[in-house]
Amino acid sequence: MTIATPKPAFTAERQHSVAAALRAVLPAASILSALEDTKPYECDGLAAYRQAPMIVALPASEQEVLAVLKVCRDMNVPIVPRGAGTGLSGGAMPIADGLVLSTARMNQIVRMDAYSRTAVVQPGVRNLAISEAAAQHALYYAPDPSSQIACTIGGNVAENSGGVHCLKYGLTVHNVLRVRVATLEGDVVELGSEALDAPGLDLLSVFIGSEGMLGIVTEVTVKLVPKPACARVIMASFDDVVTGGNAVAKVIAAGIIPAGLEMMDRTSSRMVEPFVKAGYDTDAAAILLCEADGTQEEVEEEIARMTAVLEAAGASAIQVSRSEAERLKFWSGRKNAFPAAGRISPDYYCMDGTIPRKNLAQVLIGIEQMEAKYGLRCANVFHAGDGNLHPLILFDANQPDELHRAEAFGAEILALCVEVGGTITGEHGVGIEKIDSMCVQFKPAELEAFFSVKRAFDPAMLLNPNKAIPTLNRCAEFGKMRVTAGVLPHAGLPRF
Structure with a gap:
């Protein structure tokens, strides 16, 4: 995309003075100010809009986050929090005369408790890494954005991310129990609780999805759920998108809450299929991916119920995954729709x-x-x-x-x-x-x-x-x- 980066809106003197103040509280390697070092931070996934920041700070601990915030507060420097930069709305695009505070170095899993089914993690831990670490306990973290291989839990909290399984398992707000936050004024507060409820106002729900405008996440406690014993996916084809859209409402109206219920039109399936070879019906005007998970008996029953609803709703063809590998293949096409767009x-x-x-x-x-x-x-x-x-x-x-x-x-x-x-x-x-x-x-x-x-x-x-x-x-x-x-x-x- 041929879009120029705007010129800096700060003076060299201003940049040097802020960098000097940061060097008093951070290691030199944690401060980036040269254009060649700050340029990778000029945008997030919304690459149409770019702005090189004045400076980038990479704190490695909560105390370093507080120190950065104090410098910015004392020197009146705007702050843009940044996770992995996978966001798609420009929320992590820098302010011209501001600082980008990246939590990438705060990437430790602090504690995993299989008994309480919780994990305490730093904000720079990747979404998928939580599930990978929990796998030994037959547990996983349910929200699974398409960028889960790269996106971090701190960014997920900022955007209230979802994913293909959010219909049944909920968004980030439904899967986070507690967030530890550094405020601009130098306090550390804990929102939520690892207990069933927290005293006072429900500020956790206010904070999740606040897009980095209220504080800096320094630690997150997430819920883990048992990995289902079995999961299968239906791929249903439809001759027009109206029929496919109406079928979605009919599945839910039948009292079925699938683990995932996704739709792709013909343009999407045709751009994805050559990329991942998922076995999509590229002649269909629309396809639905409907997943059932649970015990073997629960899955068989739900697959049968959904198949009946989809057939009655006008599906022209129905295919059910025959193996775990095929189920993952069906989902790989859906999750790779965005990068596959670059092919066409x-x-x-x-x-x-x-x-x-x-x-x-x-x-x-x-x-x-x-x-x-x-x-x-x-x-x-x-x-x-x-x-x-x-x-x-x-x-x-x-x-x-x-x-x-x-x-x-x-x-x-x-x-x-x-x-x-x-x-x-x-x-x-x-x-x-x-x-x-x-x-x-x-x-x-x-x-x-x-x-x-x-x-x-x-x-x-x-x-x-x-x-x-x-x-x-x-x-x-x-x-x-x-x-x-x-x-x-x-x-x-x-x-x-």
């Missing part, structure tokens, strides 16, 4: 919005109409069971106006999600990507309430500023710049 398009824009399941067909038809309107292709692959859409808008940033059309396309998808009673994000967060769409979903009083929560945690407003919550002035300007018929008036004006 120079660039892609991965959206994230959530809608009521009953509106799946309506929204998919709307997206199809938008493809013609904006002259861009869109591959739909998503968590169908909980209505969390992930449209992949395919474009070429080297072609004039295609990035702008992709952004307008995405904004219209999010507006449609709100229109049908949904929301602008399910698990990717708001970051910078959806900050204008927040103006569509929330009223001024609601936005001011969000800022009140932030000010309670971060009075100086230094933690990840200008992300996630738009100011009322920004919303007023956005109202003047709303996309109409794919055209944004005054497109040359700066947006960030």
